[in-house]
Amino acid sequence: MRDLLQSLLGDNRKHRREPPALVIVGLGNPGPEYAGTRHNAGFWCIDALAGRHDISMERKHRSAIVGEGHIDANPVVLVKPRTFVNRSGATISYLKARYALSTDKLLIVCDDINLPPGKLRLRRKGSAGGHNGIKSVIEAAGSQDFPRLRIGVGRPPEGTCQIEHVIGPMDPEDREVVDDAVERAADAVACLLSDGIDDTMSRFN
DSSP states (O other): HHHHHHHHHHHHHHHHHOOOOOOEOOOOSSSSSGGTTTGGHHHHHHHHHHHHOOOOOEEEEEHHHHHHHHEEEEEEEEEEEESSSGGGGHHHHHHHHHHOOGEEEEEEEEEEESSTTTOOOESSOOOOOTHHHHHHHHHHHHHOOSSSEEEEOOOOOOTTOOHHHHBHHHHHHHHHHHHHHHHHHHHHHHHHHHHOHHHHHHHHH
């Protein structure tokens, strides 16, 4: 009987969920009408990571689409919120409950109009910097002490509304530059997992 119990306990341990080394949340707006807009650069990075590392984005919660897998040997969770960007905190609340998520295991990937198209900026922590998605995440997390990886999409032209700029289509030249930055952002995530944040900031900022 004891051998049987030990065998059953061993099987349960094998199927127990491995805690993630990092939960990577790419910010963006759901729906096909927003798929190619600047505000969805975070979604594009999650798509790139899922494709590279064969992670299926199959788990659907009312606030998020989630994929669990590995980047190299590191267990990760990839997340695309199902809310609009300015309500991204609802996804963070769900992730905190599901994964007992602490902010040091959270990485937010988002667009940034204050960076030139194609520029990356990784920071260990900081304020929202005018980004309503980051603001919502900070409110839900109860802290601004989490890393964020920003992908530059450029400022709107003079006289153009900022909202129209971030949810509007990109011209082909800027899209090519940002697409390249998205691939480098995916490289940066892998570097963060293997080499830590300081080395990653020195290589990709």
